[in-house]
Structures are given as C-alpha cells and as structure tokens.
Amino acid sequence: MWGVALTAMVVVGITHWLYRWWNPKCNGNLPPGSMGWPLLGETLHFFAPNPTWDTPPFVKERIKRYGSIFRTSLVGRPVVVSTDSDLNYIIFQQEGQLFQSWYPDSFTEVFGRQNVGSLHGYMYKYLKNMVLYLFGPESLKKMLHEVEHVAAINLQKWAAQDSVELKEATANMIFDLTAKKLISYDPEKSSENLRENFVAFIQGLISFPLDIPGTAYHKCLEGRRKAMTMLKSMLEERRAKPREVKSDFFDYLLEELERGDSILTEAIALDLMFVLLFASFETTSLAITVAVKLLKENPRVLQALTEEHESILRNRENTESGLTWKEYKSMTFTFQLINETVRLANIVPGVFRKALKDIKFKDYTIPAGWAVMVCPPAVHLNPDNYKDPLEFNPWRWERMDQKGASKNFMAFGGGMRFCVGTDFTKLQMAVFLHCLVTKYRWRLVGGGEIVRTPGLQFPNGFHVEITEKDDTDTNPRQ
Numbered sequence: 001m002w003g004v005a006l007t008a009m010v011v012v013g014i015t016h017w018l019y020r021w022w023n024p025k026c027n028g029n030l031p032p033g034s035m036g037w038p039l040l041g042e043t044l045h046f047f048a049p050n051p052t053w054d055t056p057p058f059v060k061e062r063i064k065r066y067g068s069i070f071r072t073s074l075v076g077r078p079v080v081v082s083t084d085s086d087l088n089y090i091i092f093q094q095e096g097q098l099f100q101s102w103y104p105d106s107f108t109e110v111f112g113r114q115n116v117g118s119l120h121g122y123m124y125k126y127l128k129n130m131v132l133y134l135f136g137p138e139s140l141k142k143m144l145h146e147v148e149h150v151a152a153i154n155l156q157k158w159a160a161q162d163s164v165e166l167k168e169a170t171a172n173m174i175f176d177l178t179a180k181k182l183i184s185y186d187p188e189k190s191s192e193n194l195r196e197n198f199v200a201f202i203q204g205l206i207s208f209p210l211d212i213p214g215t216a217y218h219k220c221l222e223g224r225r226k227a228m229t230m231l232k233s234m235l236e237e238r239r240a241k242p243r244e245v246k247s248d249f250f251d252y253l254l255e256e257l258e259r260g261d262s263i264l265t266e267a268i269a270l271d272l273m274f275v276l277l278f279a280s281f282e283t284t285s286l287a288i289t290v291a292v293k294l295l296k297e298n299p300r301v302l303q304a305l306t307e308e309h310e311s312i313l314r315n316r317e318n319t320e321s322g323l324t325w326k327e328y329k330s331m332t333f334t335f336q337l338i339n340e341t342v343r344l345a346n347i348v349p350g351v352f353r354k355a356l357k358d359i360k361f362k363d364y365t366i367p368a369g370w371a372v373m374v375c376p377p378a379v380h381l382n383p384d385n386y387k388d389p390l391e392f393n394p395w396r397w398e399r400m401d402q403k404g405a406s407k408n409f410m411a412f413g414g415g416m417r418f419c420v421g422t423d424f425t426k427l428q429m430a431v432f433l434h435c436l437v438t439k440y441r442w443r444l445v446g447g448g449e450i451v452r453t454p455g456l457q458f459p460n461g462f463h464v465e466i467t468e469k470d471d472t473d474t475n476p477r478q
C-alpha cells in the first residue's frame, strides 16, 4: 500500500518536473524553441563540430524554425539565444541594468570565481581601468618597436626552418611578449613552462564540462591549477624580492596589494593575470592564423595588402628605421582586413549574459534569471548585414556606414564590456602582417582545415613553409 503511494508520488513528482522542464514558468510569452532532453538539454547539438566558416548548424536550423530569437537549454541552464540586432544592442547597452555578464559555471570554474567576467560594479571598473592602462594607446605606442622586433626575429627564425605550425608559433610569440610585459616572465630562465599549462587549459575550454580523468575539460582544470600555482609562486618571489624600478604589471599589483586601503585581493590579482595571459595570446594567434589562411586563398587581397605595406617602406626616408606610430595609423586597408578577418573568424562564438528582471522584447518575455546568449556568428554571417557573407572581402568596409557597422559587428563584444584588448590585438596583427608581406612568401604544406566545437580550431594545425622574397619578387606569387 505504502509502496504504491510512494511510487505514485515519485511518478507525479517526476512528471511534474518534466512538465516544468519542457514548459518553464514565464510571466508572458517565452520565445519559441525546445528545451531538449531533461538535464542535458540541447548541449550535445550545441557542441557538435562544424567544419565551415558559416553560422553553426545548431543556430541556423533554429533560426529557420523559430526566428531570430529562440529558447534552448545548454549545460543545465535555460538560455535565450539572440541573433536579433535590436535585442543584441539592448543586451550590450543595458549591462548592469537589465542584463549582467554571466558565464556558465564551467567557465567560472576554469577562469576563477574572481575573473573580470564575473565581477560587477565598483570592483569591475577598477580592474578595467588597470587593464586599460596596460593596453591603452599610450602603452601601445611604447610597445610598437618591441612588437615589430619580436615579429621580425620570429619570422626570420621560422624562415630558416623547413616549415612552421603558424597557430602554435604565433601563440608562443604573443604569449612570451605578453608574459614579459605582465610578469617579466622569461621562458629561457624558468624551470617550468608556463605556457604548456595554458595549452592544456585551452584544449578543454569550450568543451563539454565533464570533470573526470581523461576528458578535455579535466585537463583544462588541471592546466589552470598548475598555471595558477606558478603565477602564485612568481608573485610571492617578487614580494620577497621587490625591485628597485617598478616596471611590470606584477609590480603594479603588488604596490596596490600593499596599500592598506586597496580593494584588490591576491586572489583577484591572480585571476586577472590568468585571464589576461589567456585572452591575449589565444585569440590573437587564431586571428593571425585565420588572416594568413584567407590571404593565401585570396591572392587579390594579398596583393592589395602587400602594396599598402611596400608603399610604407617606399615613402620612408630611412628604410632601416622601424615602424612609426604615424605609419601604423596609416594602414587603412590593413584595418579593413582585420575587421573582415575577425568577422569571419568569429573567435568568440557566444557572449553570455543573465537577465536581471523579466524583460519584454517584441512579443516575448525573457524570464528573470535566465541566461541569454548573443550569437555573433549569426550576425556576422547574415546576408542582410553583409552581402555574400562567406566571401573574404576587406573592401566591403570602405562602404560600411559607421552606424550599421557597429550594430552588426560584435567580434570584440559591445557596450560596457567591449574587449579591452582590441587595440592590442590590432597592433599585433597589423605589425605581424607588415613584417610578413614585405619580406616573405609562404606556402601551405599541411593542415589548414578549420573546425568549430563551437570554439574555432585548426585540428591539424596550419603548417607553412616561409621563404624570404628575392629582389625580383615584388608581387606576391602563388
């Protein structure tokens, strides 16, 4: 008798729970969509590999079925996906009012609870100013020569080899430069390899969050733990032996930490260091590799780019002198090419927020507490926004009206949380391309395919043979 009652209660409980799973509460109209399997939701579809530049099939199919705004469930959370320009605009502009930066628990786990993305209000502004100081125009002006020097010597080194895996090589190059700026890290002098831990970390970053030995996600957490231990011991070392002249970001953080009234804590400082190191090299090296790939596939673009950079050298009085800030600022076509590259690359496949209150948009209501994912690829590859969206055409930016461009361009995010590394990335890319096209030719010798899971990857690398141009070789050749 009791057994029957209990079974009945369990069945009713489960049925009710399932009913709620498929029909979430909402004071209004939920956007259309499916919540998928209980718990799992549509997570597996979301992570399914996609070997093209195009909008992920997961998103594309649902836009077709439901329109530009739809609901789903990812990694255990109800999510509204927005591919609608107007809603995206509101999401970016209403940061802190209607929406707040939020990333899935798996992200918070790997980036640390105190990472910039999870911070709000006063602390956030404080950190942001610190980072902007480091990667702002004044700092970048001072960095220009070093960036050029580093690109030039690395290219020279790679040209001396049979071939080079460009993604890995540029990641190394940028990591070393950034780590030097931030923490005076010198890989030659360090017993442990800091970057190795980041590599393990990245491979599992946008993967299914299952923390058991063997999974990419597990390795990712492991990599983070090791990297954090290293950063912590470096910070301690520095604290024990302060330096005369304060010159890097560690010095700056320590000075802040030592001030009695600072709101900065060591945990926050270390999380910030981790995020900056990560954000700086992985994204930029992907963007550079994508640019080099697309240049090879589009000889006309390569020619125009080469022309722009050769003309900088031609117009220079002393060809041996390095790039000036003025020359850098004059690279019009290069900046168009960079926009076009990141538009197609969609290095950040989703920007996450949380609804702080019930939000009415058009006929729909997004319930308070739900996650919202802005989907940049769906905007960047929508033919209404960009004609022939899969075509690599830097010239389209000549005709782009500024207002339309900023509304339909979100490779670096938007609103208050706009990427603080944008100018740093553009500098790295432009200077690297300058050094590459003025002096070298290259040929793909292996790999080169892309896949999105949904983070962009080169599963077989991008192996190129780089050779110095000879004097007769003024035009790029296949």
Ligand code: HEM
Binding pocket: 101, 116, 117, 128, 131, 135, 275, 276, 279, 280, 281, 283, 284, 287, 342, 347, 348, 351, 352, 410, 411, 412, 413, 414, 416, 417, 418, 419, 420, 421, 422, 424, 425
């Ligand atoms: C191609 C290169 C890059 C791309 C595509 C990119 C993309 C993005 C995007 C889309 C966001 C917004 C995230 C959000 O709204 O939740 C963002 C934020 C951020 N980026 Fe980047 N980024 C790049 C390079 C960099 C670099 C080089 C750095 C470091 C110097 C950096 C540091 C950051 C930080 C700290 C934030 C958080 C800002 C905030 O929450 O206010 N990024 N990035």
Ligand SMILES: *[C@@H]1O[C@H](CO)[C@@H](O)[C@H](O)[C@H]1NC(C)=O
Binding pocket: 332, 335, 336, 339, 397, 398, 400, 405, 406, 407, 409
């Ligand atoms: C690149 O895109 C940004 C954002 O829309 C825009 O402000 C900028 O002018 C674009 N750059 C070029 C060279 O078109």
